[in-house]
Amino acid sequence: MRTLLTKYRFHHPRASKERLTLPRQMGGRGLIDINRLHDKQVKLLQTYFLNKQVTSSLHAAVVKADNRCTPLDLDRANANELPTDQEYSNKFKRQWSQKALHGRHPYDLSQQYADIETSNKWLTNADLFAETESFLTAIQDQVILTRNYKNYILKQPDTEELCRRCGKESETIQHITAACEKLAPTEYVKRHDGLAKIIHQKLAEAAGLIDDKRLYYKYTPANVLENESFKLYWNRSILTDKTVPFNRPDITFMNKNTKNTFLIDIAVPNRHNLAKAITDGDDDDDDNNNNNMEKSVLRARHFKSVVEHSLQKDTSAVSPQSQSISVVIGAVEEENLNSDLQQSRDIIKHLIKSWLLAVNFRVYSLPCKEMRHYGGMFISVLL
Numbered sequence: 010m011r012t013l014l015t016k017y018r019f020h021h022p023r024a025s026k027e028r029l030t031l032p033r034q035m036g037g038r039g040l041i042d043i044n045r046l047h048d049k050q051v052k053l054l055q056t057y058f059l060n061k062q063v064t065s066s067l068h069a070a071v072v073k074a075d076n077r078c079t080p081l082d083l084d085r086a087n088a089n090e091l092p093t094d095q096e097y098s099n100k101f102k103r104q105w106s107q108k109a110l111h112g113r114h115p116y117d118l119s120q121q122y123a124d125i126e127t128s129n130k131w132l133t134n135a136d137l138f139a140e141t142e143s144f145l146t147a148i149q150d151q152v153i154l155t156r157n158y159k160n161y162i163l164k165q166p167d168t169e170e171l172c173r174r175c176g177k178e179s180e181t182i183q184h185i186t187a188a189c190e191k192l193a194p195t196e197y198v199k200r201h202d203g204l205a206k207i208i209h210q211k212l213a214e215a216a217g218l219i220d221d222k223r224l225y226y227k228y229t230p231a232n233v234l235e236n237e238s239f240k241l242y243w244n245r246s247i248l249t250d251k252t253v254p255f256n257r258p259d260i261t262f263m264n265k266n267t268k269n270t271f272l273i274d275i276a277v278p279n280r281h282n283l284a285k286a287i288t289d290g291d292d293d294d295d296d297n298n299n300n301n302m303e304k305s306v307l308r309a310r311h312f313k314s315v316v317e318h319s320l321q322k323d324t325s326a327v328s329p330q331s332q333s334i335s336v337v338i339g340a341v342e343e344e345n346l347n348s349d350l351q352q353s354r355d356i357i358k359h360l361i362k363s364w365l366l367a368v369n370f371r372v373y374s375l376p377c378k379e380m381r382h383y384g385g386m387f388i389s390v391l392l
Contacts, residue, residue, distance in 0.1 A: 010040075018140040021147035027105040028146060032098055033132040036118060036125075038146070048091055055086040110162065114149045131361045145365055148182055156180035187279045197277070200367040205244075205259045205275045206230055207359045212262055213241055225359050238266050277364065 011029070014020035020029065020038075030045070031037020058081070062069035075083035082089070092100070106115040118125050131137070137145075147153055152162075157179045160168040172180040174191040187197070209230045213219040216239035234241040242261040249256070260273040 010043075014143075019143050021143055021150075021152060023152035024143070024147045024150045025105050025108065025111040027101045027111075028150075031101055031105070034126070034129055035098055035102055036115060036129050036132065037098075037101075038142075039132070042097075045097060051080055052089070052091045055081050055083060055089070058083050059086055110152070111150045113151065127357060130357060131365055134358055135362045135365065137362070137365065141366075148186075151182050153182055155182060155185065157184075183279050187277060196367075200364065201259075201275055201277060203363045203367060204277070204360055205273075207356065207363060208273060208275070209241070209243055209260050211356050212260070216241065216262075225363065239264055 011020055011022075011026060014029075015022045028037045029040050030042040031039070033039040058068055058072050062072045072083040072086075075081060077084070102115065106112045106119070117123060118128055131145075132142070152158065156168060156170050156173070158181075159165045160170050170179050172178055172184055172189055175189050177190070178184050178188065185192075203226070206228055207225045210219075210225055210228045213230075213234055214222060216234075216236070218234040218236055218239060218241055230243040232243050232245060240263040244257065244259060245261065246257045247253070247261065258272040259275050260271075262271040262273065263269070264271075
């Protein structure tokens with residue numbers, strides 16, 4: 010089966026095989042496990058014959074005669090207990106989690122700060138092509154042919170480890186998607202703005218600021234939108250009587266009727282920074298870690314106190330939204346989007362899809378010296 014899936018690019022040859030038959034809600038691909046299906050059908054037939062033998066002498070004779078004569082093995086059927094679907098899935102999930110490389114993603118999902126249901130939502134309703142889904146699961150399993158992978162996993166001799174773009178850090182999946190200084194001013198900003206545009210559009214539609222409900226990837230936010238009840242700013246600095254650091258939130262949303270102001274920031278941290286990203290830190294953040302959300306939380310707190318003092322309004326400092334590069338969603342994110350801002354659950358689907366396609370494009374379509382056909386999948390080799 011894996012050979013056929015690999016041939017048509019539905020499965021990366023080095024990706025975790027345990028994920029293929031795991032339910033999508035658990036992070037798998039949701040394919041039918043033929044062995045499991047066989048065992049369940051055998052168990053159903055065994056149950057049928059064992060129940061019928063009480064009232065039918067023919068069935069009782071069949072049960073007595075079947076001593077390893079058929080796959081049912083009715084004479085020993087009671088001794089064969091079939092695990093439940095949940096137990097069977099948990100067994101494969103444990104095998105997936107115990108792998109040194111593949112197991113890093115399920116380990117991240119198991120952490121207290123991760124929302125498992127939302128993190129796996131892209132597998133159930135993101136409407137992606139099978140090839141795109143396959144490539145994204147390979148990214149999560151960290152089996153893409155980066156220099157770090159070739160050096161430490163494939164053990165290829167004379168392999169340069171440093172990133173082809175910046176030449177300063179080891180070329181890993183985490184580095185390519187969220188930590189390369191050469192990509193930060195262009196691709197990372199584009200990905201960040203793509204997520205912020207979705208929230209801006211949903212807020213504008215809900216507040217009646219726009220009538221044209223175009224597709225989110227064709228939407229271009231206006232710098233200022235305003236009507237009698239609401240005002241919406243896009244990427245605009247806020248001037249106050251008192252100097253405030255980091256005074257440019259991604260989105261500023263004002264409700265004139267209730268006199269509430271929402272300050273919204275978007276961040277896409279590396280997965281190992283996600284726990285820190287959704288923690289309300291008290292200290293200033295490291296200037297080199299632009300994706301760390303503590304800076305945004307600090308900024309929101311400053312705005313809350315200063316804007317209340319300057320404008321005499323109730324300012325709600327909304328916790329910033331975060332997605333890690335392996336689609337591990339912070340446990341507070343969906344609550345913020347749907348409760349604080351009164352948005353529909355569909356916004357999470359658009360956010361995740363936009364992010365996934367941006368990451369897939371970044372890993373797959375960077376300018377390259379060569380395109381290598383690797384087990385049925387084309388892998389970009391970065392310059």
